[in-house]
Amino acid sequence: MKHRRIPGRRAVVAGAGIAALAAGAVTFQTANASEVPADFAPRPLSVGAAGKLASTLTQDLGADAAGTYYDAKSESLVVNVLDEAAAETVESAGARARVVANSLAELKSARTTLEQDATVPGTAWVTDPTTNKIVVTADRTVSEAEWAKLAEVVDSLGAKAELRRTKGEYKPFVAGGDAITGDGGRCSLGFNVTKGGEPHFLTAGHCTEGISTWSDSSGTVIGENAASSFPGDDYGLVKYTADVAHPSEVNLYDGSTQAISGTIEATVGMRVTRSGSTTQVHSGTVTGLDATVNYGNGDIVHGLIQTTVCAEPGDSGGSLFSGGSAVGLTSGGSGDCTSGGTTFFQPVTEALAATGARIG
Numbered sequence: 001m002k003h004r005r006i007p008g009r010r011a012v013v014a015g016a017g018i019a020a021l022a023a024g025a026v027t028f029q030t031a032n033a034s035e036v037p038a039d040f041a042p043r044p045l046s047v048g049a050a051g052k053l054a055s056t057l058t059q060d061l062g063a064d065a066a067g068t069y070y071d072a073k074s075e076s077l078v079v080n081v082l083d084e085a086a087a088e089t090v091e092s093a094g095a096r097a098r099v100v101a102n103s104l105a106e107l108k109s110a111r112t113t114l115e116q117d118a119t120v121p122g123t124a125w126v127t128d129p130t131t132n133k134i135v136v137t138a139d140r141t142v143s144e145a146e147w148a149k150l151a152e153v154v155d156s157l158g159a160k161a162e163l164r165r166t167k168g169e170y171k172p173f174v175a176g177g178d179a180i181t182g183d184g185g186r187c188s189l190g191f192n193v194t195k196g197g198e199p200h201f202l203t204a205g206h207c208t209e210g211i212s213t214w215s216d217s218s219g220t221v222i223g224e225n226a227a228s229s230f231p232g233d234d235y236g237l238v239k240y241t242a243d244v245a246h247p248s249e250v251n252l253y254d255g256s257t258q259a260i261s262g263t264i265e266a267t268v269g270m271r272v273t274r275s276g277s278t279t280q281v282h283s284g285t286v287t288g289l290d291a292t293v294n295y296g297n298g299d300i301v302h303g304l305i306q307t308t309v310c311a312e313p314g315d316s317g318g319s320l321f322s323g324g325s326a327v328g329l330t331s332g333g334s335g336d337c338t339s340g341g342t343t344f345f346q347p348v349t350e351a352l353a354a355t356g357a358r359i360g
């Protein structure tokens with residue numbers, strides 16, 4: 001589905017989230033990673049515990065930290081570092097250390113170069129801690145001439161970046177998980193929240209940029225926009241105007257719901273689930289953080305979560321969660337829920353901080 005515009009306002013695409021950044025499989029071991037000592041056994045951790053340890057080690061290591069991810073198979077945290085001294089600190093904390101070539105500062109510099117020299121519609125890039133590179137992906141709309149331009153910029157970055165092609169097309173997807181409609185468009189409700197003691201809900205910003213008054217699936221008007229941010233970010237806050245129940249839960253489309261009691265930061269390797277009004281419930285894995293997607297027409301979004309979860313038109317704004325914790329809002333992607341695809345999500349913690357809302 002094309003990301004079209006409504007005259008005088010941003011277009012709302014009836015569908016699910018923004019397209020995925022990277023195509024192809026991502027491996028957990030890379031040529032520039034040091035071997036883990038045979039006698040070292042990392043401490044088994046839950047995803048939540050791994051995220052907290054990652055934050056602590058990243059702060060303690062400073063410039064010697066080069067990214068983290070969660071290895072679901074071994075239930076362990078993997079921390080990229082720049083030298084053996086930092087590796088010892090990581091292992092003493094119970095995580096697995098990998099000595100890699102590229103620092104976070106070098107990867108950030110590479111992203112700046114891409115931002116300046118490779119702003120081609122239909123492209124996305126993400127910092128991938130499993131490869132210690134910036135992965136740049138071009139969708140099927142990128143011409144051969146544009147591909148050549150991208151290749152030249154990526155080649156200039158050496159081992160800090162790689163270029164891939166995806167067969168899909170990056171586009172924003174226009175309920176949690178229920179259907180919400182307005183002005184000819186349909187999106188999905190993300191999470192019920194409160195602000196100043198008043199009930200609100202979060203959804204995608206590319207939805208609230210085009211629609212200001214929202215109805216439920218029965219056609220009953222339930223809310224009006226209170227805040228909206230797109231492009232740059234992709235979140236919108238809607239204030240309930242109808243006297244409707246608004247529990248902090250997500251529709252699982254099997255007659256049950258998942259209660260949401262708080263938030264959690266996404267971690268690469270985390271198992272996550274998405275609920276949306278078109279394709280209902282699907283699960284996958286977080287594959288990248290701080291992703292940038294260029295949808296064209298000047299609509300560039302930063303700081304997204306990249307996943308293997310599929311989505312389709314109508315799922316936009318829907319809930320991404322892990323257990324009882326909110327993770328993100330469906331932004332856009334490529335592919336579908338038949339052949340699979342990549343989907344990007346706005347981190348819910350950023351949306352809450354920016355709007356002053358909270359879960360529960």
